[in-house]
Amino acid sequence: MADTSQYKVGIVLSVETKSKSCGKPLKACTVNIGDEGNTITVATVASNVREGSRLVVAPVGSTIINDEGEEQTITKTTVGGVPSEGMFCDSRMLGWGSGSEGIAAQVPPEYAAGDAPPKSKPGAPGTKSDADSGVGAVEVQGLFEKKLTKEEKKKLAEERRKAKKAAKEAAKSEES
Missing domain, CATH: 2.40.50.140 (Nucleic acid-binding proteins)
Known part of the structure; x- marks a missing residue:
């Protein structure tokens, strides 16, 4: 950096x-x-x-x-x-x-x-x-951090789909 x-x-x-x-x-x-x-x-x-x-x-x-x-x-x-x-x-x-x-x-x-x-x-x-308010500092990664591989991107997308599906099912069960 x-x-x-x-x-x-x-x-x-x-x-x-x-x-x-x-x-x-x-x-x-x-x-x-x-x-x-x-x-x-x-x-x-x-x-x-x-x-x-x-x-x-x-x-x-x-x-x-x-x-x-x-x-x-x-x-x-x-x-x-x-x-x-x-x-x-x-x-x-x-x-x-x-x-x-x-x-x-x-x-x-x-x-x-x-x-x-x-x-x-x-x-x-x-x-x-x-x-001044006592909130802790957050470490920010610099430029050119590691990019995700195709496999990692696919895995994240699959996790998001599963979470979205679970949220939909939870919403449906609450309505019933």
């Missing part, structure tokens, strides 16, 4: 739609990442990026795991004519275990610009807000 310690919470200050990339609007975002008021520009096609959003950013120099499962260092680049000095992270990149791929990971307002992102998805058991 990529080292997420360099990732930061960023606050989107402005969003400007530039062009279409892969059929999606390319957005040039000005983002405050907490470095003494310094801002960076991030080019993205993520649909949930809006002015005022608090998102997890991998700034230049950070390491991510790309779609091929290889480590990649973020560098300053130009995307569709827009200079970009970072990348918005999705839940998969952060190892949060849930969330849509390609949707920028959002964090709650208690995280300031420049803060380290939460270790687990906000709102899930074991997050920052739950730590």
